[in-house]
Amino acid sequence: MPSEQIIFERGQGVPVVLLHSSMSSKEQWKRLCESLLPRFRVIAIDLYGYGNSTFPPTPDTFTLGDETARIERLIQACIGDQPFHLIGHSYGGATALRYTYDHQNSILSLGLYEPVAFHLLEPDDPGLVIIQEIFTQISAHLTENKVSAAAEDFIDFWSGVGTYAGLTPERKPFLDKLIHKVALDFLALLHEPLTAESYQAINLPACLLRSKESPLPTRRVAEVLEKNLPQIEAHWVKGGHMAPITNADEVNPYWINFLNHH
Numbered sequence: 001m002p003s004e005q006i007i008f009e010r011g012q013g014v015p016v017v018l019l020h021s022s023m024s025s026k027e028q029w030k031r032l033c034e035s036l037l038p039r040f041r042v043i044a045i046d047l048y049g050y051g052n053s054t055f056p057p058t059p060d061t062f063t064l065g066d067e068t069a070r071i072e073r074l075i076q077a078c079i080g081d082q083p084f085h086l087i088g089h090s091y092g093g094a095t096a097l098r099y100t101y102d103h104q105n106s107i108l109s110l111g112l113y114e115p116v117a118f119h120l121l122e123p124d125d126p127g128l129v130i131i132q133e134i135f136t137q138i139s140a141h142l143t144e145n146k147v148s149a150a151a152e153d154f155i156d157f158w159s160g161v162g163t164y165a166g167l168t169p170e171r172k173p174f175l176d177k178l179i180h181k182v183a184l185d186f187l188a189l190l191h192e193p194l195t196a197e198s199y200q201a202i203n204l205p206a207c208l209l210r211s212k213e214s215p216l217p218t219r220r221v222a223e224v225l226e227k228n229l230p231q232i233e234a235h236w237v238k239g240g241h242m243a244p245i246t247n248a249d250e251v252n253p254y255w256i257n258f259l260n261h262h
Contacts, residue, residue, distance in 0.1 A: 006045065006052045009043050011038075011039075012041055013040045014040055014084065014085065015043055016040045016084065017044075017087070018042065019045060019092030020088075021093075022116075035252055048066070048067055049184070062187065067098075068102060071095070085110075085111065088115060090158075090218075091189070093112040093116065098117075098194065101202060108262060111206075114218040115221060116189055116218060116221065127217035142179070147179055150179045159240070199225070199229060203231060205262045206232040207254065208232055208234040210222040214240050
């Protein structure tokens with residue numbers, strides 16, 4: 001997968017657009033791309049601030065709408081108005097939901113792995129309380145310019161305590177640099193105005209994957225989506241929140257089967 005570009009585009013057939021998680025890049029989809037290429041045209045995009053993409057031009061007012069507007073421009077440049085399948089993981093999943101709400105006629109199907117659409121949770125939901133606490137911690141570290149501490153809190157929350165400490169000395173500074181965009185992702189997710197009822201309008205085939213090993217907030221969002229997306233099918237997988245990266249052999253067959261039937 002070429003690393004110098006913000007988009008990986010290859011293959012023939014019906015397009016499949018892939019949106020990665022926070023603190024990641026299009027590279028996370030390498031194995032899925034290899035599996036899809038025989039039949040599909042794969043388009044994996046570096047979201048704002050990740051991979052080879054630039055930081056958002058207006059960070060002080062950054063929203064999910066800003067993220068999806070850029071995605072729309074990139075997709076138009078690649079395939080114009082051709083309909084496509086859309087798959088997103090974590091922040092990429094929440095972004096995929098927001099994009100689909102605005103562009104439903106362009107989407108053939110929607111694949112989601114634990115989208116972190118925290119704006120769908122009620123104010124007193126225990127899942128939202130947990131997320132607000134972790135975001136407060138990260139923000140406090142960044143205010144004090146403790147970038148590594150902020151990155152450690154984020155990574156250990158999603159991947160388990162001690163994950164950051166176990167990274168190589170070369171890997172830590174690379175991930176530390178991404179935590180500022182992670183903070184913007186949190187803000188965009190928490191302040192997104194669309195509700196669970198809004199997403200009832202997404203009336204197209206949707207596949208939701210989630211793991212019982214994941215933190216409570218993502219499981220709560222998954223429960224809300226199961227109740228509100230009209231054509232949703234849901235499956236449990238092993239591996240936790242980062243399974244699309246760490247357990248691709250477990251996750252990818254679900255995507256392939258879903259795409260082959262839609």
